[in-house]
Amino acid sequence: MSGHSKWANIKNRKGAVDKKRSEVFTKASKNIMTALRSGNTVSIKTAIDQAKAVNMPRENIERLQSRYIERKANLVTCRFEGYGPFSVPLVIEVETDNKNRTLSEIKLLFRDIGGSLGSEGSVDYMFDRLGEIEIGRDLTDEEELILIDSGLSDYSDKIINCEVENLSKLEKKVKDLGIEVVNAEIIMKCTQMVKLASEDEVAKVMDLIDALEEHDDVVNVFSGFTLNV
Numbered sequence: 001m002s003g004h005s006k007w008a009n010i011k012n013r014k015g016a017v018d019k020k021r022s023e024v025f026t027k028a029s030k031n032i033m034t035a036l037r038s039g040n041t042v043s044i045k046t047a048i049d050q051a052k053a054v055n056m057p058r059e060n061i062e063r064l065q066s067r068y069i070e071r072k073a074n075l076v077t078c079r080f081e082g083y084g085p086f087s088v089p090l091v092i093e094v095e096t097d098n099k100n101r102t103l104s105e106i107k108l109l110f111r112d113i114g115g116s117l118g119s120e121g122s123v124d125y126m127f128d129r130l131g132e133i134e135i136g137r138d139l140t141d142e143e144e145l146i147l148i149d150s151g152l153s154d155y156s157d158k159i160i161n162c163e164v165e166n167l168s169k170l171e172k173k174v175k176d177l178g179i180e181v182v183n184a185e186i187i188m189k190c191t192q193m194v195k196l197a198s199e200d201e202v203a204k205v206m207d208l209i210d211a212l213e214e215h216d217d218v219v220n221v222f223s224g225f226t227l228n229v
Contacts, residue, residue, distance in 0.1 A: 024054045025051075025054070025056055025060070026214055028047075028050060028051035028054055028056050029051070029056075029060070029064055030213070030214070031047040031050060031051070032044070032047045032048060032051060032061065032064050032065075033064060033068060033216070034047070034219065035047035035048075036064075036065065036068045037068075037095060037219065048061055071097045074097040075095050075096065075097055076095070076096060076097070076099060077093070077094070077095050077219075078093075078094055078096070078099055079091060079092065079093050079094070079124070080092040080094065080103065080106055080117055081117070081118050081119075081120065081121070081122050081123035081124055082110060082115055082116055082117035082118045082122075082123060083115050083116060083118060083123065084110075084113075084114060084115035084205050084208045084209070084223070085113070085114035085115055085201070085204045085205050085208065086194060086196055086201055086204070086205065086225075087194055088115075088194045088196075088205050088223055088224060088225045089123045089126050089127075089190060089192070089194065089223065089224045090115070090123065090208075090209070090212075090221060090222070090223050090224075091123060091124060091127055091188050091220075091221070091222040091223075092106065092212055092218060092220070092221050092222075093218070093219045093220040093221075093222075094106075094215075094217045094218050094219060095217060095219055096217040102215075102217045103117075105215065105217075106212065106215065106218075109208065109211050109212060109215070110208070113204075113207050113208040113211060114204060114208060115208060126190055126191055126192045126224060127188040127189060127190050127191065127222060127224070128188070128189050128191055129164055129186065129187075129188055129189075130153075130161050130162065130163065130164065130186070130187055130188075130189050131161065131162040131163065131164050131166060131167030131170065131184070131185075131186055131187075132159060132160070132161055132162075132183075132184070132185055132186070132187045132189075133159070133160040133161075133162070133167070133170065133171055133174060133181060133183070133184045134158060134159055134160075134181070134182040134183040134184075135158050135159075135160060135174060135179050135180060135181060135182060136158070136179065136180030136181075136182055137158070137179065137180070138158060139155060139160075139179070143177055143179070146173070146177065147160065147170065147173060147174065147177075150166070150169060150170050150173040151163060151166030151169060151170045152170060158182075160174070161189070164186055167184065167186065171184045187220075187222065188220075188222035189222075190222070190223065190224025190225075191224075192224060193224050193225060193226045194224060194225045194226075195225070195226055195227075195228035196225050196226070196227055196228060197228055198227075199227065202225070202227055205223065205225055209221050209223060
């Protein structure tokens with residue numbers, strides 16, 4: 001029995017390592033696909049370099065690039081809306097070459113984990129489309145005033161928000177001030193947040209969000225919840 005136990009322990013450890021590697025590769029693949037969709041050569045190079053840093057095989061990277069090129073001509077952009085566990089509103093942006101297949105697969109995730117997809121407009125009205133810039137340090141009061149003149153509409157915890165049309169101009173101004181831009185993108189910000197009662201409820205919602213984000217066709221998942229503490 002001791003030999004069996006030893007094999008079981010080795011197998012369990014190997015399974016844990018394989019699972020971890022799979023999760024790392026999934027994230028790296030997702031980053032590459034997102035960069036390819038953006039068409040930004042710097043983002044693509046960064047995503048590929050990050051994939052190499054976690055030892056993703058070159059063949060995997062090349063296969064992702066080839067698959068995207070093959071699908072690119074037939075890709076359409078669309079958005080799904082729904083409610084996750086505890087009625088948390090979700091907006092899911094996808095790029096797919098088969099909308100019906102993607103819709104069916106996303107419906108299955110909702111069914112298995114919790115929640116349901118809604119009709120067009122059922123959730124979207126709860127979100128504002130904004131530009132968002134994450135910076136590497138806190139702004140001084142003087143810098144915040146300068147950036148307000150360039151379009152800053154809200155600032156908190158190293159996150160700057162602005163109207164979408166001001167994003168590029170504001171990002172340039174931030175850089176001109178010598179402030180590191182960690183990330184800049186267009187987001188959907190919820191205006192009617194659902195308050196969750198416990199970390200267990202948060203975990204349940206995150207299970208669905210994580211599963212959606214791992215789907216090959218999903219570009220972004222925007223949610224509206226906060227922990228009621």
